Amino acid sequence: MQRDNEDEAWRAIVENFGDRADLDPRPEPEPPPAPAPAPAPEPEPEPTPEPQLSWDDPYPDSEWDSDRFVPPPPPPIPTTTTDRLVAWLGVFGSPAVLLVCLVLGIDLPSLVAYALVAGFVGGFLYLVVQMPRGPRDPGDDGARI
Numbered sequence: 001m002q003r004d005n006e007d008e009a010w011r012a013i014v015e016n017f018g019d020r021a022d023l024d025p026r027p028e029p030e031p032p033p034a035p036a037p038a039p040a041p042e043p044e045p046e047p048t049p050e051p052q053l054s055w056d057d058p059y060p061d062s063e064w065d066s067d068r069f070v071p072p073p074p075p076p077i078p079t080t081t082t083d084r085l086v087a088w089l090g091v092f093g094s095p096a097v098l099l100v101c102l103v104l105g106i107d108l109p110s111l112v113a114y115a116l117v118a119g120f121v122g123g124f125l126y127l128v129v130q131m132p133r134g135p136r137d138p139g140d141d142g143a144r145i
Contacts, residue, residue, distance in 0.1 A: 087122075
């Protein structure tokens with residue numbers, strides 16, 4: 001029985017599809033009430049004097065230094081070998097020189113342009129070949145704290 005009711009309901013929806021419902025006309029809105037007269041302004045109280053601010057430090061230096069965190073000195077900047085440095089210069093320096101020459105309209109001799117391209121390719125290949133084959137520690141998942 002329920003299936004028949006659903007079919008009838010859908011059939012009624014499809015038959016009446018697109019018909020607009022007849023609504024009662026809207027009533028005219030009532031005009032807003034007249035505004036009440038404004039009350040007389042109250043006299044403003046005299047402002048209270050602001051406290052004098054002092055730039056002096058209320059705490060002695062010893063209290064600040066004892067609670068303050070002082071980080072340890074940073075480790076030295078790591079250095080690289082000369083061959084690896086030359087490879088990185090080839091990877092980043094060669095395209096930079098070619099780009100600057102292109103933007104400024106400088107014509108490079110073809111031998112110099114080929115040398116810069118070879119420096120880029122050679123530096124890239126050297127860095128790829130020198131990459132470690134496996135992880136530093138086989139049991140290490142890479143997470144660092």
